[in-house]
Amino acid sequence: MTVADVETRARVREQAQGVAAGWSGPDTPPSWALTAELFRSIADEPDLLELAAAIPLDRLPPLLLSAALRALVTRLAPAPLAGYFPVPGSGQPPLDEGFRPALVAFARENADELARLCAEHRYQMNEVARSADVVAVLSRLDPDRPIALVDLGTGAGLGLHLDRYRYDFGGRTLGTPDAALTLAPELRGRPAPLPARMPEIAARLGVDVEPLDLDDERVRAWLAACIPPETSAVDRFAAASEIARTHPATTVRADLVDDLPALCARMPEDALLVVVDTYVTVFLTDEQRAGFRRSLLELGRDVEWISVDPLVPLGAEGRESTQYLRVPPRALEATRGGVTGVIGHLSVRRDGTSSGEVLGLAHPGGAWLEWL
Structure with missing residues (x-):
């Protein structure tokens, strides 16, 4: 890994940590926990960070990867990972310690498709x-x-x-x-x-x-x-x-x-x-x-x-x-x-x-x- 690669990963990690921090804190509602954990996982897990670091920095790597993950989870509905994500009118499913290993395993298994989704789309949060x-x-x-x-x-x-x-x-x-x-x-x-x-x-x-x-x-x-x-x-x-x-x-x-x-x-x-x-x-x-x-x-x-x-x-x-x-x-x-x-x-x-x-x-x- 080159010095440039190390610096890129550090910047992507910082971006992911910043998003996670925005959804964290002692007074945040329980429904925010999944979003915070998703971005902490991107920052902390080597498989996820590698995928994110391959995305140009100006395309918001952690956010774009999070969208690709959700899009593919919605399409493939893998168990148990799909059950952690809310759908309209469902309420917030409970979050437990099984989420992160399931997410990492899914990303590792579908790395090529996730990379393709990130290359073909841009992140657009219509909030x-x-x-x-x-x-x-x-x-x-x-x-x-x-x-x-x-x-x-x-x-x-x-x-x-x-x-x-x-x-x-x-x-x-x-x-x-x-x-x-x-x-x-x-x-x-x-x-x-x-x-x-x-x-x-x-x-x-x-x-x-x-x-x-x-x-x-x-x-x-x-x-x-x-x-x-x-x-x-x-x-x-x-x-x-x-x-x-x-x-x-x-x-x-x-x-x-x-x-x-x-x-x-x-x-x-x-x-x-x-x-x-x-x-x-x-x-x-x-x-x-x-x-x-x-x-x-x-x-x-x-x-x-x-x-x-x-x-x-x-x-x-x-x-x-x-x-x-x-x-x-x-x-x-x-x-x-x-x-x-x-x-x-x-x-x-x-x-x-x-x-x-x-x-x-x-x-x-x-x-x-x-x-x-």
Whole structure:
């Protein structure tokens, strides 16, 4: 093994440990244990780490391997391994000491197929619970002004349906009681704000380098495999997928840096342009990130950019906001403890001036929301 190989494995191990840390802790619900153990296994077990380390670092090796494992387990249904993973409406199966050896044996037996899946797919976590992080920021906007919503890295477009979900922030609610999906994150720190009412969405557009069609059964199966194996996350994805399929929204294949001006020009001028990115700009290069921000400043119209992204560089050493905002000490502290979303809001005015701030922190799977 070369020095480069050793360094790569160390970085992949650190990534896996960071994800595991985000699903661990003394106050986490029992249903989180499987996700934490899955990523600890990738970090600790040589067979799993070898598979992950063969994936280019910019393709999120631990996350991509976890999705490949789940996809193949779902397809082959091996006993007893398949029984550890929840399916919609099943609740969380119990986790015991048999999980890790069963996982390692399965990976060893199916190493070639797992490698193929990782080579042919990319990791896309369409976690609809992050919509609660975005809605909290909408409370800062004029509720009487319609918005034109642009969702970057939209994937399957679940984030385009903010107004079709119900939100429960510690008993304060937004949305119709009969909504098919309610998002109720645990609130930490100061009470997170909730708009008195949802702004009218006059237009909605999803942007992705690879938009995904939820009517394609194979696409749905892969996206389901990218969801953490936690019962509420599994149920949320199933419900949100049906909402998105019932209300098709426009999504386009485009580059969010190069094509941004032309895409925004398609949105109605009389609506407030709201650009949302959740776990997207964190994966751009420094040059791309700077170019994206510059494009927003040069649009010549009012823009509200809502970002829910970890600090960069991704990992425990993250220290900078993807929006180039001042990072409060609490955000740095949370980043050291595991992958954490940092909620930022940048307002851009027609003349190219801007102002913004980091507002809160969020669990990567939308389980909790901490307002600063």
